[in-house]
Amino acid sequence: xNIEIVAFAILAxxxxxxxxxxxxxxxxxxxxxxxxLHFMALAGLYLLLNAQFIAVLQILVYAGxxxxxxxxxxxxxxxxxxxxxxxxFNIRKIVSFILGVVLFLQFAVxxxxxxxxxxxxxxxxxxxxxxxxxxxxxALFTTYLIPFEIxxxxxxxxxxxxxxxAKRKIE
Amino acid sequence: xxxxxxxLILSAAFFSIGVIGVLTRRNAIIVFMCIExxxxxxxxxxxAFASFFxxxxxxxxxxxxxxxxxxxxxxxxxxxxxxxRNKLTINIDxxxxxxx
Numbered sequence: 001x002n003i004e005i006v007a008f009a010i011l012a013x014x015x016x017x018x019x020x021x022x023x024x025x026x027x028x029x030x031x032x033x034x035x036x037l038h039f040m041a042l043a044g045l046y047l048l049l050n051a052q053f054i055a056v057l058q059i060l061v062y063a064g065x066x067x068x069x070x071x072x073x074x075x076x077x078x079x080x081x082x083x084x085x086x087x088x089f090n091i092r093k094i095v096s097f098i099l100g101v102v103l104f105l106q107f108a109v110x111x112x113x114x115x116x117x118x119x120x121x122x123x124x125x126x127x128x129x130x131x132x133x134x135x136x137x138x139a140l141f142t143t144y145l146i147p148f149e150i151x152x153x154x155x156x157x158x159x160x161x162x163x164x165x166a167k168r169k170i171e
Numbered sequence: 172x173x174x175x176x177x178x179l180i181l182s183a184a185f186f187s188i189g190v191i192g193v194l195t196r197r198n199a200i201i202v203f204m205c206i207e208x209x210x211x212x213x214x215x216x217x218x219a220f221a222s223f224f225x226x227x228x229x230x231x232x233x234x235x236x237x238x239x240x241x242x243x244x245x246x247x248x249x250x251x252x253x254x255x256r257n258k259l260t261i262n263i264d265x266x267x268x269x270x271x
Contacts, residue, residue, distance in 0.1 A: 008173050012181050019185055019208060023192040028200050035204050042211055049178070049222040054214075054230050061237050066207070066244050073248045074200060077255050096194030100187045107183030111176045130227040139231045151238040158242035162249035 007048055015041035032070050039063040051131040178219035185212035199251050199261040203244075210240050 018037040025031045039062045046055035129135055140148055185208060192205030214233045221229025255261055 002172070004173060008177070015181070016184055016188070019188040022201075022204065022208070023188060023196065025201075028198060031201050031204055035207065038208065039211065042215060045178070045181075045215060046218055048173075049218050051218045051222060051230055051233075054218060054233050057234070057237060061241060062207075062211070066241060069244055069248055070200065070204065073251060076252065077200075077261065093195045097191055099194065100191035103190055104183055104187035107187070108180050111179045111183070125225065130221060130225050131230060135227045136230055136234070139227050140234065143228075144231050144235075147235060151235055154242050155238060158245045162245040165246070165249035165253050 004048065007044070011041045011044040011048070014038075015045070028074050029071070032067060032074060035070070036063050036067050039067070049131075050128050053131060053133045053136050175219055175223045179216055182212045182216040182219070185209075185215065197262050197264055199254070199263050199266075202263065203247055203251070207240065207244070210236060 015038055018034045018041065022031045022034040022038065025034065039058060043055045043058040043063070046052075046058060189205045189209035189212060192208070193202050196202055196205065214236055217229045217233045217236070221227065221233075251261055254266060258266060260266070
């Protein structure tokens with residue numbers, strides 16, 4: 001058994017299990033904790049794909065900053081548990097479940113059957129260098145300099161907007 | 172050696188679970204978490220393609236997706252707090268002031 005395949009299987013299982021439990025969970029606090037687990041599994045998958053910088057960023061930004069925001073809002077709102085999903089099965093939920101499964105089958109059939117020959121390429125030997133901080137920083141500050149500046153402006157607008165929205169009552 | 176299609180199918184599975192969550196759950200915060208999950212599923216396929224083609228452009232795009240997601244979370248949670256302050260609920264079936 002290859003160690004890469006074992007690691008992939010474990011991380012994929014954790015990711016899918018935490019995602020399904022997140023959707024089924026009644027209490028939003030448990031959903032938030034499961035989402036952190038999901039992000040950790042994704043960071044592990046990024047490491048398997050030689051994307052070290054993005055894996056660190058995933059843990060810092062998603063599992064750190066964004067989830068702190070979520071948990072804070074859950075604490076501020078002090079919500080009651082939603083009714084369990086299984087208790088109130090109606091036609092809309094069944095239809096949306098079927099739609100989700102059909103969407104997944106479409107992707108899976110496309111990747112497995114239609115695009116198999118085009119898509120099953122060998123992992124490039126450059127991929128170890130491509131994920132390094134040096135290469136990403138170079139691309140970020142040369143080719144993608146203008147999008148990078150726009151992203152910083154977007155974050156500034158988001159800060160101002162969220163302060164404005166959270167501060168006063170909507171008439 | 173794991174083929175690229177495994178990563179893409181895993182990413183499709185994450186995305187579909189996120190879609191099911193958005194469509195079935197009524198709690199606005201959990202709907203929001205499922206949207207984050209869908210963004211991350213797309214990030215995973217970006218990283219998989221970037222790694223298999225040995226090009227760092229895909230990883231730069233993931234960086235931008237993360238910046239946009241951070242902005243989106245800040246705004247979205249502010250909207251949820253404003254909604255809760257006005258209507259005392261975040262059940263998205265009861266928030267229908269835009270519906271005529």
